[in-house]
Amino acid sequence: MSLLSLHSVTKTVPLPDAPPLTILHGVDLEISSGDRLSIVGRSGSGKSTLLNLMGLLDSPSTGSITFDGRPAEKFSSAERDRVRGREIGFIFQQFNLLQGRTARENVMTPLLYATGKQFWNRSTLAGEMLERVGLGHRVDAMPTMLSGGEQQRVAIARSLVRGPRVILADEPTGALDVETGASVMALLDEVALSTGAALVTITHDPAIADLASRHLLLDHGRLSTVRDDGRPSELVAVSRRLPHAAGVHAVPAASGAVPDEDEELSA
Numbered sequence: 413m414s415l416l417s418l419h420s421v422t423k424t425v426p427l428p429d430a431p432p433l434t435i436l437h438g439v440d441l442e443i444s445s446g447d448r449l450s451i452v453g454r455s456g457s458g459k460s461t462l463l464n465l466m467g468l469l470d471s472p473s474t475g476s477i478t479f480d481g482r483p484a485e486k487f488s489s490a491e492r493d494r495v496r497g498r499e500i501g502f503i504f505q506q507f508n509l510l511q512g513r514t515a516r517e518n519v520m521t522p523l524l525y526a527t528g529k530q531f532w533n534r535s536t537l538a539g540e541m542l543e544r545v546g547l548g549h550r551v552d553a554m555p556t557m558l559s560g561g562e563q564q565r566v567a568i569a570r571s572l573v574r575g576p577r578v579i580l581a582d583e584p585t586g587a588l589d590v591e592t593g594a595s596v597m598a599l600l601d602e603v604a605l606s607t608g609a610a611l612v613t614i615t616h617d618p619a620i621a622d623l624a625s626r627h628l629l630l631d632h633g634r635l636s637t638v639r640d641d642g643r644p645s646e647l648v649a650v651s652r653r654l655p656h657a658a659g660v661h662a663v664p665a666a667s668g669a670v671p672d673e674d675e676e677l678s679a
């Protein structure tokens with residue numbers, strides 16, 4: 413059974429002085445445990461909007477989303493928060509670490525919302541997770557003392573510390589140089605693989621897309637699967653040649669709609 417399913421999902425938003433804008437059109441997607449998906453598409457094609465829906469941060473205008481066989485629209489707001497906090501890990505281009513808190517304290521933050529052993533053992537669990545991402549020796553470091561790659565590894569540890577079943581990564585290497593990005597992504601892939609979590613990565617980078625086993629293209633809000641034997645690097649090249657979606661604004665409004673993970677946790 414699919415872990416996360418989208419059926420005929422559309423997303424339409426009102427615009428102040430224009431007809432409503434349909435960002436996503438009839439999106440169908442099935443994600444199972446252990447899946448490795450990459451999603452590429454031009455700026456404005458709807459990638460962040462899609463990620464927000466997959467992460468239960470937003471609701472579709474029409475169509476349905478099910479998580480673990482349960483329709484998301486049936487979740488109460490408390491259940492939605494619980495599923496999102498426990499089952500879904502988010503990784504963004506900006507690391508969004510809490511400044512003035514150590515690496516360990518950052519990784520502990522999601523565990524403040526856990527119960528039982530996870531809550532009581534949060535300091536140990538955070539230390540173990542940092543160890544797993546190769547930062548066991550930097551648990552007491554402040555974000556300002558860490559390199560970009562190290563900060564993203566702390567963010568990865570924070571996203572994975574509750575053992576999510578789906579990891580949604582939006583340009584996770586976008587703020588890193590090529591070499592650091594590749595090693596951070598390899599680490600994310602490896603840790604996700606070892607936990608059996610599904611990993612969905614939005615990326616412009618062909619090498620990052622190459623790590624996935626299913627390659628999807630979003631074009632003007634329409635999602636299509638590219639053959640698994642298709643080369644992802646060609647896919648990215650194709651997506652770069654596509655014209656921008658109609659009504660694309662320079663700054664995607666949806667990125668502002670993605671709550672900062674820490675805000676989300678404290679909400």
Ligand SMILES: Nc1ncnc2c1ncn2[C@@H]1O[C@H](COP(=O)(O)OP(=O)(O)OP(=O)(O)O)[C@@H](O)[C@H]1O
Nearest residue numbers: 425455456457458459460461659660661664665666
């Ligand atoms: N709430 C909103 N109100 C108005 N327009 C919106 C809203 N949310 C998204 N859009 C528009 O919908 C389109 C898709 O936005 P989205 O951020 O999903 O694209 P994207 O593929 O993630 O882009 P990028 O790669 O630049 O981040 C853009 O034209 C964006 O400006």
